[in-house]
Amino acid sequence: MLVQTRLAQCFVASCRSRFVVRSVHTQVRAVTKSRSLKPLLWCSALAISAALALKRTVHLDSEVVPDDAGEETRIDPATSIAFPTTLRIPSKTPLPTFTLVGVGVRTVSFLGIKVYSVGFYADLANPKLNIPKSASPEEKVEHIVRNSACVLRIVPTRSTSYSHLRDGFMRTMQARLLLSKKRGSLSPEEEFAVQSPLRKFKSIFPNTPLAKHTPLDIMLAPPSLDSKQPRSLVIRDLGAVQSNWLATEFVLAYFEGDGLSPPLKQSVISALNNFGK
Numbered sequence: 001m002l003v004q005t006r007l008a009q010c011f012v013a014s015c016r017s018r019f020v021v022r023s024v025h026t027q028v029r030a031v032t033k034s035r036s037l038k039p040l041l042w043c044s045a046l047a048i049s050a051a052l053a054l055k056r057t058v059h060l061d062s063e064v065v066p067d068d069a070g071e072e073t074r075i076d077p078a079t080s081i082a083f084p085t086t087l088r089i090p091s092k093t094p095l096p097t098f099t100l101v102g103v104g105v106r107t108v109s110f111l112g113i114k115v116y117s118v119g120f121y122a123d124l125a126n127p128k129l130n131i132p133k134s135a136s137p138e139e140k141v142e143h144i145v146r147n148s149a150c151v152l153r154i155v156p157t158r159s160t161s162y163s164h165l166r167d168g169f170m171r172t173m174q175a176r177l178l179l180s181k182k183r184g185s186l187s188p189e190e191e192f193a194v195q196s197p198l199r200k201f202k203s204i205f206p207n208t209p210l211a212k213h214t215p216l217d218i219m220l221a222p223p224s225l226d227s228k229q230p231r232s233l234v235i236r237d238l239g240a241v242q243s244n245w246l247a248t249e250f251v252l253a254y255f256e257g258d259g260l261s262p263p264l265k266q267s268v269i270s271a272l273n274n275f276g277k
Contacts, residue, residue, distance in 0.1 A: 076117040078105035078263060081155050081213065083119040089151070089217065089236065096123040098151050101271050104264025105157075108168075114157045115168075118261055120254070120268050121151040123222070124275070133276035137269040138255070140276065145251050149222040152251060159212045162238075166205035169250070172260065173198060176249045179256075190245065197243035204239040220251050 073082040087098040098121035106115045123129075126148040131140050144150060154165070177194070180186035186194075210216065217236040224231075233247040234240040241247070259265035 074100055074103055074119075076103045076105055076119075076263075079114055079117045079157050081117040081157070083117075083153060083155075087121045087151060087153065087217075089219065095219075096125065096149060098122060098149070099124045102264055102267030102269075104259075104261040104267050106154075106261045106264075115160075116154050116156045116165075118155070118254070118264055119153040120264060121153065123148045123150065126222075131276040133274065135276060137272045140272045141255050141268060142252065145220065145248055145255075147223065149220060150251060151217055151219045152254065154216045154218065156210060156212050156214065156216075159209060161207070161209050162205040163207050165210070165216070166202060170198075170202055172253050173201070173246065173250065176253055176256075180245070180249070186245065194243055194245050197241045197246045200239075201233070201241045201246060204235055204241070206238070218250070220247050 072085045074085055075082050083100055083103050085100045087100065089095050089098070101120045101122050101124070103117060103119045105117050107113060108115055122144050124144075128147050129144060131143050135143070156165075177186070177191065181191065219234040219236065221232040221234060221240075230242045230244045231247040232240045232242050233250055254260045255265050255268070
């Protein structure tokens with residue numbers, strides 16, 4: 001009887017021990033599972049947040065949105081850089097309010113590196129713009145450039161330098177010079193006369209950095225009333241060059257053929273389809 005009692009006590013103790021061990025194992029597994037789930041839950045939350053964030057930042061082509069100050073802007077869809085839909089440039093002499101016609105990105109090399117976004121502004125309220133609605137968009141662009149003030153706003157997508165932009169501008173103007181000679185629209189005398197303005201234009205740009213997203217405005221001044229004064233190409237805060245050929249050809253280069261920025265040209269052409277009287 002004593003032996004049976006002891007065996008019974010051992011059996012009960014054994015059962016209790018197994019129950020405790022099982023309970024401990026169960027709790028450990030529960031805690032481990034809970035801990036292992038936490039990273040999964042965080043990852044899921046982050047993934048959902050990222051998806052929602054991406055959904056909110058999708059831009060339509062040249063989307064018009066108000067900025068923090070309530071001013072309307074258009075977004076370059078390739079760079080997400082914003083351009084105000086109207087531009088007012090402070091000046092001692094009164095300047096018109098410029099209207100944003102189109103935006104686009106300038107890319108270089110076969111890799112398609114995005115150098116800057118560019119917006120084309122024009123004085124569309126100018127009464128001298130007597131453009132028939134039936135004219136082609138290309139003809140409308142040329143008429144605007146040759147007969148009124150306009151602005152190219154250039155905004156670098158990454159930190160660069162004025163000299164880097166200057167070198168690109170100079171290559172463009174040299175190409176325009178060769179094209180004008182080939183077309184016979186530039187006489188030897190005119191070619192010689194334009195060399196001095198080209199040198200001055202090159203010297204205007206300093207050898208200093210230009211931070212990304214810093215606007216550089218280049219304005220083509222309107223023709224003078226008496227047509228005797230050559231037109232000015234004004235690089236805001238840097239200087240100006242007077243030359244009818246240089247001033248107009250610099251702007252028209254953005255619309256020759258596919259343009260220096262095909263998206264800009266397409267945007268401008270689309271905007272001017274129904275413009276005119």
